[in-house]
Amino acid sequence: MSTRPECACRLEKNMGTPLMNKRFPSARYAWSLVSVLFCASVVSYLDRYILSLFVGPIRSELSLSDTQVSLLQGVAFALFYAVMGLPFGRLVDRYTRKNLIVAGILVWSATTMLCGVSTNFWQLFFARMGVGVGEACLGPAAFSMIADCFPSERRGRALATYNMSNYVGVGASLLFGGLIITLLSSSNGSAPGAMLGLQGWRVAFVASALPGVLLAFVVLALKEPKRNELMRTRGDASSNRVALWSFLSARRSAFICVYTVYALTAMVGYIIVAWAPSFYMRHFHMRPADVGLSMGVLAIIAGMGGCLFSGYLSDRWVSSGAHGGRFRIPLLWWPVAFVSIIGMTQIPNAMASLFCLGVLTFGSALGLSSAPAVIQDAVPNQLRGQAAALHFIFAGLIGLSLGPTAVAMVTDYVVHDPSRVGVSLQVVIVPLSLIGFVTCWIGQSRYHRVRAELMTLLETGGNRFTSADAAGEQPG
Incomplete structure (x- = not known):
């Protein structure tokens, strides 16, 4: 390869020039976009991990084996999440990314709700599969959009801020699940879900899906960033x-x-x-x-x-x-x-x-x-x-x-x-x-x-x- 490493140093330092920055949106809008996508990612992790907090009651009510539970946590979500990643990645590189994210949010939110009304293993399996398919679009689209909003010397902070959702989402799922359990255990049957005869885990699935529906409209209002570095x-x-x-x-x-x-x-x-x-x-x-x-x-x-x-x-x-x-x-x-x-x-x-x-x-x-x-x-x-x-x-x-x-x-x-x-x-x-x-x-x-x-x-x-x-x- 003929390009000398020194060339990268010179070009990296020139990335912050006013001429280069004209291709990017304002810092205020760019960070607003990061904030919205961060919230979408946190919601995705909440919907992804909520199952792990209610393994006991789900296993008991639906008479599931440990193997079936492991399939719901692993293959049903992770396999389809991974397999659908590359096809969605190609769509991200060719079509309007915010619309793909909106579609993904609606799919995983709807299928999370379906998890809450499932009555047997296969219904829950296919619902979890839908959660994985819906969430597979978010990461590639979010990375691409954020990269187009920031020059190279500020891109790391923006993407790392978005990536905080991995850890906030896991922590939020633990805290949210604990809150649902506490509310249901202290309500003595007076909580809305309990009064309708719903099990606590069903209430948790439906409740965790609702923020995604609202967030989809917020993402839809975002302006699609212009593609840079083509x-x-x-x-x-x-x-x-x-x-x-x-x-x-x-x-x-x-x-x-x-x-x-x-x-x-x-x-x-x-x-x-x-x-x-x-x-x-x-x-x-x-x-x-x-x-x-x-x-x-x-x-x-x-x-x-x-x-x-x-x-x-x-x-x-x-x-x-x-x-x-x-x-x-x-x-x-x-x-x-x-x-x-x-x-x-x-x-x-x-x-x-x-x-x-x-x-x-x-x-x-x-x-x-x-x-x-x-x-x-x-x-x-x-x-x-x-x-x-x-x-x-x-x-x-x-x-x-x-x-x-x-x-x-x-x-x-x-x-x-x-x-x-x-x-x-x-x-x-x-x-x-x-x-x-x-x-x-x-x-x-x-x-x-x-x-x-x-x-x-x-x-x-x-x-x-x-x-x-x-x-x-x-x-x-």
């Missing part, structure tokens, strides 16, 4: 389409490192969400209510802090032209993961262990919230939705399917003791930390060259962009 191609100047697989395969080593690092980061996050509660209940004999409250507060406070610091630091590195740019952020996260998981599982005091969990959550947010900006900065506008969708696919299929299962298998077949799940967490997460760090280290120069090349092509109008990357209708 790549002109020689092969198809009229449509300027770019083939995803051709673009990625020509730069495969950099993107393999990027997607691997963030898939492993997501894997650690899924492991903690799935097994940290069991660790505290089995090892420290904490009550479930106390575990839920503690983890909910930690998710919100530490998660938000990690996201904000990640956005600030990544923008600073981009503005200064630092080698590797935003992709240096995971180099900080993986040592944090290594140290904090050992402290969390080895310290004999529960409060000190929870402090280490907070540090781990902060580090996880630090690493994961850099993913959207790292990916958006490395692809032209025509591929932003699809490139983001690939991140969700790898994070979902690899992180969700392999992470929690790996811990369970170590517990069942290696340590042979459920009370020693902390050992299993170490056995799985420590090697992941080492692999993630090495992969990120190897990818620094590769990512820097890809970013430098892309910025040169955008700056020169794509004169060096060959027909090998030009798109037909089908990627690859």
